[in-house]
Amino acid sequence: DIQMTQSPSTLSASVGDRVTITCRASESISTWLAWYQQAPGKAPKLLIYKASTLKSGVPSRFSGSGSGTEFTLTISSLQPDDFATYYCQQYNSYFRTFGQGTKVEIK
Amino acid sequence: QITLKESGPTLVKPTQTLTLTCTFSGFSLTSRGVSVGWIRQPPGKALECLGFLFWNDDTRYSPSLESRLTITKDTSKNQVVLTMTNMDPVDTATYYCAYTEEWFGDLDSTWGQGTQVIVSS
Secondary structure, X not given: OOOEEEEOOEEEEOOOOOEEEEEEEOOOOOOOEEEEEEOOOOOOEEEEEOOOEEXXXXXXXXXXXXXXOEEEEEEOOOOHXXXXXXXXXXXXXXXXXXXXXXXXXXX | OOEEEEEOOOEEOXXXXXXXXXXXXXXXXXXXXXEEEEEEEOOOOOOEEEEEEXXXXXXXXXXXXXXXXXXXXXXXXXXXEEEEOOOOHHHOEEEEEEXXXXXXXXXXXXXXXXXXXXEOO
């Protein structure tokens, strides 16, 4: 199965900061990549699919880019609700796999 | 509106078989591009995909857990059932079911609230 590796594992930032999370795939997945946000004690929610398409209703401060094996999730100006854990997931293969997650915590 | 809800035992003993049910509404599991997946998350750890049941009755399982997993459906009840054999304390986790619809790369996904499973004697 395709392995997904995120970096960093933890990110400390302040409200208003610009943050970037990287996700790398073990083989090319074109743009078949999704990003999820998981608040503490909650189920994950879809933010972005096809590497860069924002799900309806997701704030525009979130953006995604990349193709092939390297992808990024950027939050342009961190808001209090954004302190959460973020996961990338590939859906290039039938067995979809997640990265290990990046926790965005308050600095 | 799409909703999913997981149900099943909170506590299971080692070596027992776990059966979890995902009851859903707002979509049809026979619609092209639709799948229901089972994902688990041990306390403080990352999400781990267990397996998926697709609209065409195809299934895919985690290679490391395939021998222990079965995912089936009951279309009349709008349910997807996960069976995991030979439970071990390392299987303690929150178990989620999730709807996904994929169409030429476009994706939508909705998750259940999750159900906690503790494996202990």
